[in-house]
Amino acid sequence: MEKEDYSKSLSNFYLAGINYEKANTAVRSLFAIDGKAYERIARNNSLDNSPGCFIISTCNRTEIYGFAEDASHLVRLLCSETKGNAVEFLSNAYVLNGQEAIKHLFRVGCGLDSQILGDYEVSAQVKHAFHKAQDLNMLDAFTERLLNSTFQVSKRVKTETAISSGTVSVAFAVVQYLREVPDIENKNLLMLGLGKIGRSTCMNLMDYLGLKKITVINRTEEVANTFASEQGISYVPFDHLDVQLREADIVMVATNAPEPTLKVKDIRERNKIILDLSIPRNVSEDIKNINGIRVIDVDELSRITEQTLEIRKDEIPKAEKIIEDEMKDFQEWYKSRKHAIILKAVKEKMERISERAIKNQHKETQANVDDLEALSNTMIQKMLNVLAGKLRDSNGKADFYCRVLSEIFEVATVE
DSSP, rough: OOOOGGGOOOOGGEEEEEEETSSOOOOOOOOTTOOHHHHHHHHHHHHHHHOOOEEOOOEEEEEEEEOOHHHHHHHHHHTTTSSOOOHHHHHHEEEEEHHHHHHHHHHHTTTTTSSSSSHHHHHHHHHHHHHHHHHTTTTOOHHHHHHHHHHHHHHHHHHHHSSTOOOOSSHHHHHHHHSSTTTGGGEEEEEESSSSSHHHHHHHHHHHHOOOOEEOOOSSHHHHHHHHHHTOOEEOOOGHOOOOOHHHHHHEEEOOOOOSOGGGGGGGGGEEEEEEEOSSSOOOOGGGGTTEEEEOOHHHHHTTHHHHHHHHHHTTHHHHHHHHHHHHHHHHHHHHHHHHHHHHHHHHHHHHHHHHHHHHHHHHHOOHHHHHHEEEEEEHHHHHHHHHHHHSTTTTHHHHHHHHHHHHHOOOOOO
């Protein structure tokens, strides 16, 4: 039995996800997807022959999008490569389909659904998801167009509104938090990990608080050495971590590792602040039980707000209007795509009818097959041009005409 092509119906386009609103850091950590897990999911999806699938996995959310019979298929696919299971995922999840799933993605892409309103780091994360899915051949025409439309929404919101005014991000929230620490300018700060968040945090601390007593450590020593030299701060090799942990007053962990980088055995000195900037958590949970140690994670940092957020809230209606406009454009594209699919199916049906008629005519009259085929192809194309023109100028009746065509030619309609 031929497998149903769910990509023909928008109602079979699903999103299943968890984010900061319902799932805390510990739960989100269970469903974080790294590059290798993404590749394994791509292989599994290829075996299932499910079209148009991609995953967004950030510190604040894990979401899977794609066409399927129902959302449970996508959830099973995602959870097959996570530490958490499908039952736990669904107990914290939101599931949307069709237009609602598209609108949600547009909101995510422009920062309206971010834990910190207007955080444009998520736009880069969506682009990463796009390129990863593209490299793994997971996208189809629909999802590729959808993601490109998401980037268009993001670009317009960023340039046409002030929703990204000021600087509010997890990296900046560290600044806001440490600003309140007494005598911060004389504290020894240690940054462990120099990915994007680690670098941004260091630069924010220097730019906004004028701090220079920062030491950086990274497993790839060349990265740390280069960054420290450029910024005029200190760098030490990774094998000196033990000494630096003893000397640091404030430790910031942004190692983006699948397991905790900092464990209880590593903490020998008390009276420290440890900021865990990673998802999954890179600071072992039981470190919080050590007297004199204060551990701050991403969720707590993200609760730090500033006046900028109030300004951004005033820009939400403008951003929503842009999303509404882009939704209409995407819907128009989808309708034209639906019509093209119907016309293609009608053409194939006409060609099969023509092929049988030509064979019969050749048997009866010995007419030249090439001439008959050329004449038939010309007539079919002229008929399709007429139908396409009628659909374009249908004044809202195109879907009705498509249903009529599907009934007449006995081809599948597209919802």
